[in-house]
Amino acid sequence: MSRDIRVRAVNRRLSRISRRSRSVAIAVWLLVAGFLAGCGVPASSPPMTITEVPYNLMEPAPPPTPRTSEAATRGPYIYWLDDSDRLYAVEAGAAASDDAGAAATVLARLSQGPSELERMSGLSTALGPDVQLTLNSITDGLAEVEVQTGDPAPSARRLPHAVGQIVLSLASVPGIDSVLLTVDGERIEAPLPDGVLTAGPLTAEDFAVLAKENAPIPGARATQR
Numbered sequence: 001m002s003r004d005i006r007v008r009a010v011n012r013r014l015s016r017i018s019r020r021s022r023s024v025a026i027a028v029w030l031l032v033a034g035f036l037a038g039c040g041v042p043a044s045s046p047p048m049t050i051t052e053v054p055y056n057l058m059e060p061a062p063p064p065t066p067r068t069s070e071a072a073t074r075g076p077y078i079y080w081l082d083d084s085d086r087l088y089a090v091e092a093g094a095a096a097s098d099d100a101g102a103a104a105t106v107l108a109r110l111s112q113g114p115s116e117l118e119r120m121s122g123l124s125t126a127l128g129p130d131v132q133l134t135l136n137s138i139t140d141g142l143a144e145v146e147v148q149t150g151d152p153a154p155s156a157r158r159l160p161h162a163v164g165q166i167v168l169s170l171a172s173v174p175g176i177d178s179v180l181l182t183v184d185g186e187r188i189e190a191p192l193p194d195g196v197l198t199a200g201p202l203t204a205e206d207f208a209v210l211a212k213e214n215a216p217i218p219g220a221r222a223t224q225r
Helices: 003-038 099-112 116-120 159-171 204-210
Strands: 077-081 087-091 132-139 142-148 178-183
Touching: 077 099, 077 159, 087 159, 099 132, 099 159, 142 159, 159 178, 159 204
Parallel strands: 142 178
Antiparallel strands: 077 087, 132 142
16 A cells, blocks of 8 residues: 555544544533533523622621520519519529529619619619618528618518518529528518518518519419409
8 A cells, every 4th residue: 555545544534533522522512511501500691790789698697596594584583662562573683603692692682772774664672772781691591681771761661571572582592492681690570561570581472462463472373462
């Protein structure tokens, strides 16, 4: 076979191979284009400029809502007088690590009196303006509290309400079941709602009759009136 004939034969084979390669390349391109079209991506479309961002898309995600434990909804509470002379409970917000810390926070709130917002809501206190309440100890669920009355001292008519505020508020602290009041380290005879004087431990049930209807009564159900 002459040299020219061999060259022409080789060229024809190369041409057939080249045509097959182009066919394979075109087939692959068509498959890719078909896949993109099936996915909703246009194979050839002019670029678009986004001029408006959907509402709130660029704003930071809001922080997760903190969960409130069941125990936090039970108190402690501070008991104030409402406009009907009933004891009304508000959450004390006493975030203390132990019962003594929570009790001290409750007594401090009682000594300070209602906040301005609470007073605007019609709440007041039967305790004197300069009263000082100090936690001496908590032993086996009994809280001993030193009382220093200010000037003027609570009136005789308001005295059971004043004592009720202390007892109900402290009894709402976990770990406290009863309260003992002292002056200069000595037990005092505290008046109950019916006028009876007692120097013994006082419980929330002793003053439940003074509480607002449906108010939480620690250790007992609220008295329905």
